[in-house]
Amino acid sequence: MTKTPDSVVRSYLDQHQAAFLADLADWLRIPSVSADPDRAQDVRRSAEWLAAKLRETGFPVAEVWETDGLPAVFAEWPSGEPGAPTVLVYGHHDVQPAAKEDGWDTEPFEPVTVGDRLYARGAADDKGQVFFHTLGLRAHLAATGRTAPAVNLKLLVEGEEESGSPNFGALLRREADRLAADAVFVSDTGMWNETTPTVCTGMRGITDCQVDLYGPDSDIHSGSFGGAVPNPATVAAELAAALHDAERRVDIPGFYDDVIELTERERELFARLPFDEEQWLRVAKSHGTQGEAGYSTLERIWARPTAEVNGVWGGYTGPGRKTIVPAEAHLKLSFRLVAGQRVEKIQQLVREWIEARIPAGVRSEIVFKGASRPCLTPLDHPALQSTVRAMGRAFGQEILFTREGGSGPAADLAEVLGAPVLFLGISVPSDGWHSINEKVEIGLLRKGVEASAYLWGDLAEHFRPAAADAN
Structure with missing residues (x-):
């Protein structure tokens, strides 16, 4: 039977998943807590570890970038294809503080696998979601027979996100030329839940x-x-x-x-999510909803x-x-x-x-x-459609849409680089970001790897940057 690109990707992941998880565990052992001055050298060690691993992955350029605070990592791998889109992936390698005495069941910087879950600080936020792109890229190359990605691929992995990104704007402006991209993918986000894969389309x-x-x-x-x-x-x-x-x-x-008002299509898609308001109120530790008249709870926190x-x-x-x-x-x-x-x-x-x-x-x-500025990607944007197709191939089901009620550095990327921001993440609410016993679902992490493997070829085929269209 002839192998399809998808079957090649999955076979490649079967062969390399164990080594990928072992590498991720090594990175998670580095306590890169940006908020703790005593951990500054650990944050630097984390950046150096990642730069070395990206070079091992195949990136011809992988550098530690200095800031007025803690270092970031930049990597670049040109496609070599004329007119190929340029894509920048953003994430962060610093983590929240964590200690066993906070209530963890295990040592937070000694990764532990229990069943299909990997427990460690940073497993989901955000080392796991940054690192899945390394295996996804290798699977993409294996499935396509290419020696370089189908897109011009760049990575920017910040070292101070958990401390409010105090030097990120200055770094973006300083390195804007090298960071120039046609689309930016933020891999510091999540999905609705374990059984409802979603793509985020914006942040407030x-x-x-x-x-x-x-x-x-x-x-x-x-x-x-x-x-x-x-x-x-x-x-x-x-x-x-x-x-x-x-x-x-x-x-x-x-x-x-x-x-920018919600479209009827967006409201209909939000309404299809399996939202349990009573459960949401329990998470919110609140006893009733209140907000702008004429809008649902999700619409209020995502789009108003x-x-x-x-x-x-x-x-x-x-x-x-x-x-x-x-x-x-x-x-x-x-x-x-x-x-x-x-x-x-x-x-x-x-x-x-x-x-x-x-x-x-x-x-x-x-x-x-x-x-922090808001950002929004229209549902019909071709790069978003590529993301949805890649996620759909990985999960084998329909992909729905969410937004984020919170704020982050995504809009800074959009403003400085003048590029649309997309979100590709596989974390779920139970992962416990910033909490005790943070974990990542290994099965979902693999889906993230798979989606990453499919994304670059889909973008190369369907996403034509404005500059290319002008030529």
Whole structure:
């Protein structure tokens, strides 16, 4: 019987899976905790290990890139085919802190296989999902008989993602020419669950601020002065209460002006996911849903912008009574943004909205902290369709779609490189990112390898970059 490319890929994985898992375990033993200054050398050791393994995989270029903080890894393997698309894969090699005394059943940096699960810090987030591309690429070459990938393939593996990527933007801008790509694939994401394979199509952005309100020069007697001077704690409460209207929409003029609305097709696909709201509430440790009227829970957390009061404080909060008008009060606010919204515009709208509500006699200071832009890939984008086909071949079933309610560096990649961002991940909610007993399902990890093996040829066949079309 003639072997198909898919059967060649699967046969190759059968032969090499054990060695792949042994290599991954070696990498997982390196405690590359970016948040711990005492682990800085381990993060460097992790980067050097990966660069060496990528060279062993066949990448002619694999380098450790320095930043003002901890190192990243860059690798490149040209296709040699005229007009082939250039693809950049992003992930990170740093991990969250972990110790046995946190409640782990095993040592977090000594990988343990139990049944079809591999337990270790970084198994899913994100070393396992970065590393599956090495075996996937080799399987791609074996199935196609090629000596180089069907696409111009690049990897960028960050070393500070778990610390908020403080130097990532600067690295992208510094190395933009070498990182130039027609599409970016983020392998730091997951699927709906073990039996429902999905592809993420977007992430929300975020901007947040602290509002400091100052009234009297010191706390003053509420009997002698209350009701005759402005109270900054009352102003803080009024600001928090005014953020939303009766329909739970953000009540800041212009806030929704640029929002890219959900299509009916997207809403229908979200509705097909096996969503259990009661189970979701248990995970959320909450006792009821609330949000913008006219949208489902998934639509609210994936595709609608939000405003949240993260904290309000001021005045006296100790035991007993202290009847004062406090000298100051404070709020922390955050805004999740969706495709179409611009961070700078939202910050200006928020600033104007707050300042218009500050009464005479109260001084305000508004400081915006971090920011991340939203990103979204349309369902009909050819690179997304290639991803869906590759996942479908690996899983042998229909692939559905999700988005991420959180935020990450994906939008920075899209902005600096001017390329669409796609997501290819196989992690599931039970993997326990950032938690004790983090694990990866070995069967799903293999599916990720297989999808990676199919993806590059599919992109080469179906994805024509804009520059190639112009020629």
